[in-house]
Amino acid sequence: MVSRRTRRQLETALIYIALITITVATIFPVYWTFVTAFKDPRDAFTYPPKYLPYIQFKPSLFAWRDVGLIKDPTQRGTHDPASILNTLRNSVVIAIGSTIVSVVLGSLAAYGLARFEFRRWKNKDIAFFILSQRMLPPIVLVIPYFILYNRLGLMDTWHGMIIAHTVANLPFVVWIMRGFFRGIPKELEESARIDGCSHFQAFRKIVLPLSLPGLAATSAFTTVFSWNELLFAITLTFKRAQTFPTLVAGLTHGSAALWWDISAMLLLAILPVFIFITLFQRYIVAGLTLGALK
Amino acid sequence: MSSSALQMRTAWSRVIAWLGRVFSDRYAKYYMVVPTVLYLLLIGIFPLIFSFGLSFLHWDVAAQRPLSFAGLANYAELVGDDRFWRTFANTIIFVTGAITLEVIFGFGLALLLNRDIRGQGIFRVLLMLPMMATPVAVGYTWRMLYHVTNGPINHILRALHLPVGTWLSSGKTSLLSVIITDVWQWTPFVFIILLAGLQSLPREPFEAAAVDGASRLQSFIYLTLPMIWPILVIVILLRMVEAIKIFDIIFVMTAGGPGISTESSTMYAKLVSLTQFRLGYGAAIAYLLLVLSAIVFIILTRVLPTEVGIE
Incomplete structure (x- = not known):
């Protein structure tokens, strides 16, 4: 017989698991956009997808230079920063x-x-x-x-x-x-x-x-x-x-x-x-x- | 002082006295409300009437046909336009499908989590991001997630040995995928409101019911549901008003495709009037959509508390 206290603790744990699951599901798309913005073209959109910076891929400012928001004479941007x-x-x-x-x-x-x-x-x-x-x-x-x-x-x-x-x-x-x-x-x-x-x-x-x-x-x-x-x-x-x-x-x-x-x-x-x-x-x-x- | 100057002065003082009377404090309430009402009559109602008139005209800019009176021809064409009915069905399926799922998930989670939770504030902030996020960003983000070969959703499904989805790439699953995105965006909204609603319910009836030996299910059906019902109705109607307008997220995710499997009526009306330049016919489509949301709005006005209520 499980004591009342253990049952209560189990219930609390389950509730937190549920709460964390929906929060992760809610945040994951935003997270994905965030990491993609700091990927090199080689790391973005490959299979299998890379989720974790520093572990699976090296973060890069390539995209920010490419849209012209970070100036870099060695990289010619794809987009016109003036129009952005x-x-x-x-x-x-x-x-x-x-x-x-x-x-x-x-x-x-x-x-x-x-x-x-x-x-x-x-x-x-x-x-x-x-x-x-x-x-x-x-x-x-x-x-x-x-x-x-x-x-x-x-x-x-x-x-x-x-x-x-x-x-x-x-x-x-x-x-x-x-x-x-x-x-x-x-x-x-x-x-x-x-x-x-x-x-x-x-x-x-x-x-x-x-x-x-x-x-x-x-x-x-x-x-x-x-x-x-x-x-x-x-x-x-x-x-x-x-x-x-x-x-x-x-x-x-x-x-x-x-x-x-x-x-x-x-x-x-x-x-x-x-x-x-x-x-x-x-x-x-x-x-x-x-x-x-x- | 010459008499003409004196006349001028009395004329002036009369004007000022008149102005003082017109702008007197007694009429302050009109000066407060009239500008807004005039603005909305001019920029809201006038275009609305204009557009109503437009729906009875043949006005095809591209065909360079002269403007002519169409009578009910545009509406008659609408009845037989299969593409329109497909987009209308898409809109209805989207509205009912998305809102049903949002209420089921949102209400379910609210019931599950209706107790004292530490750190609730942090969860609330995180859950609010989807509903306020720029729709263009939401659309693009989900396009990346749904990507059939390289997207993380199919990757995770594969890793779990589940069948992968075709998502936006097939006409069979595209509308469902759009619905899932909306469910992602708005379930937290339903959840937060219903949780706050549940937490504000009085405790005494539940305690009394427990003393009388009511089961959990009984106290849910006879106590929780009737008390939370008004909030639920408001949430559903507000979501309906917004969902009927759907345009931006679908525009970015699929542009209505594949084929017309995700095209909403707003998108079709925009295509007809602003790409094909059939302005009269486009206005007729838009008006049908207006009738639909007017019905929802009228129901909403019946239930929306005029006093700012339910805390």
Whole structure:
């Protein structure tokens, strides 16, 4: 007869094994990209595959020189570093631009909906109208954008992309920030109002500073959404304003895949995402469920 | 002071007084909400109407046919378009297959691990990486993993003396492989939410049930399931809204192939309208997809708590 204590310990061990197994399964693909980015072409994509650096293969910066991010006069890169840097810059500008527009417009609207009562159209209806804009399949918008952008000269421009990404980011900001503002006690603003503050002043001086953590997390979310987005970017940009994911997505069509180079670029793509997760992990579930679950 | 200057001044003060009234604090709420609503009407709703109109037009840029009214011709063509129905089936299979597996695995793991675990924070951070990772990166990574001859998945299967898979290289397994990638990406999401949900359930009912001699299965069916149900429904609907849009990961992994075995309706609509430049027909396809997600969204609005709830 196994004692109760041993049974308990066995159960705990099993649970940890299960937890570690799913974590390894989750992390392995990311790990694989990571090691591939530090392989020589001879070590990448061979059979049997090489898993362990230093033991099975010697880590190399070949890929980083090949994409031109590490300068080396002895190795002529396959890729043009100027175009990579250009797309990285475009992605950053578009992501930050869209975040600024969405957060400024969106947090005001969220505050309006959280604190005031609208009569003709009820608050709930306005909020759901705003949210519905995020739920649309983007292809319904991409086709008319393609036509209109061509006419209006917005094709392949930063502001064109910022306008497009804001349509998805703005509803997100409104929905999430509305939840944050509701959590702030009304009394603070009321006493500020008595002291002679206007609604805008109360918002700026009392509410905004209090909701700064939420605002930061929401901004980080919209930045990552925009950074990751592909469908709008691939349709509405091609050269000057081309985004980084669009560049990477086009790398293998037609030519043989240089997996070590691609892996290096994939690491660049997920680096901001990784920083975001470590900084804001508390908010991620709330963000992805639109504040319904925390 | 001349009289005209005086008139100017009174005119000015009238303008300022008018501005003061218009921009008065009383209307502050409108100044807060109206810009966002206008933005979404102009950049969201207007293109939507434009696109609806487009779906009733023949507008084939490549064929250089003059623009003409099509009536319901595009929708009629849609009914008989086998390729469209194949992509529609692909989308539905992808959505239902992926979400079913995610719920089974995510819920199962949450039930298994619903107890005090040390170092939970670290696991949570690691598990969050897939759901936020750049889709292009996810697609390429899985293409490497699935590679039939040199990929690590087949290598591991071979090492375990299991049959190897054809994965993305065959039309028979490609859609399943795409589903597996989505399951990898989103199971942690379902798991984290349901685990948090389970841990927030009150203990008393379970203790009372145990005292009354309820079995584990009984307390699961009569207590856990009804209490966790609202969370489960929200998670499923949110996943559905996102999964119906699927484009980026498949685009990178297979570009819809082999053949059209993994082509989603979004990809087909994009091909028709932006590669073949049949804008009217592409808009009709997109609209059918819109109807599908609108149904899911309407159900979602019924269950989504307007108050930020469930902690």
